[in-house]
Amino acid sequence: MSTDDATETTANDLGGSDDLLSPMEGTDSDDVHNDDGDEVVDPPEGWSGVDKFGMSAEEQRQGESLDQRLAEEVPDVDESDIDLRDAADGVGGDEPLLGSDAAPVEPGEHDGQIDGTPEDGDSLFPVVE
Numbered sequence: 001m002s003t004d005d006a007t008e009t010t011a012n013d014l015g016g017s018d019d020l021l022s023p024m025e026g027t028d029s030d031d032v033h034n035d036d037g038d039e040v041v042d043p044p045e046g047w048s049g050v051d052k053f054g055m056s057a058e059e060q061r062q063g064e065s066l067d068q069r070l071a072e073e074v075p076d077v078d079e080s081d082i083d084l085r086d087a088a089d090g091v092g093g094d095e096p097l098l099g100s101d102a103a104p105v106e107p108g109e110h111d112g113q114i115d116g117t118p119e120d121g122d123s124l125f126p127v128v129e
Contacts, residue, residue: 053064 054060
């Protein structure tokens with residue numbers, strides 16, 4: 001390699017076209033948030049989905065039956081999540097259950113409600129009065 005190569009203009013010297021970065025800047029580890037550029041992505045701990053129905057072409061053609069789909073479902077609520085105070089046994093239809101998660105007495109009213117609309121929580125922005 002001769003010393004003449006050092007005086008030639010390269011793509012990195014010119015920068016990218018328009019608003020693009022030069023090739024060297026585009027792979028700068030600071031810009032890609034990759035410390036020194038030598039880090040790699042770790043593989044997942046285990047396989048996900050490869051043992052389920054529909055992974056082969058034959059299974060995809062057949063389609064999954066309703067019984068198979070229902071067998072995979074997991075209930076959102078189990079027996080321990082149900083509050084027995086909410087049960088309708090021995091309580092009149094118009095009497096509220098105090099201390100439970102039943103609906104409020106007056107529909108449309110919410111705790112902490114200031115005006116006609118329910119509050120969604122604290123404001124994201126400070127209110128200066």
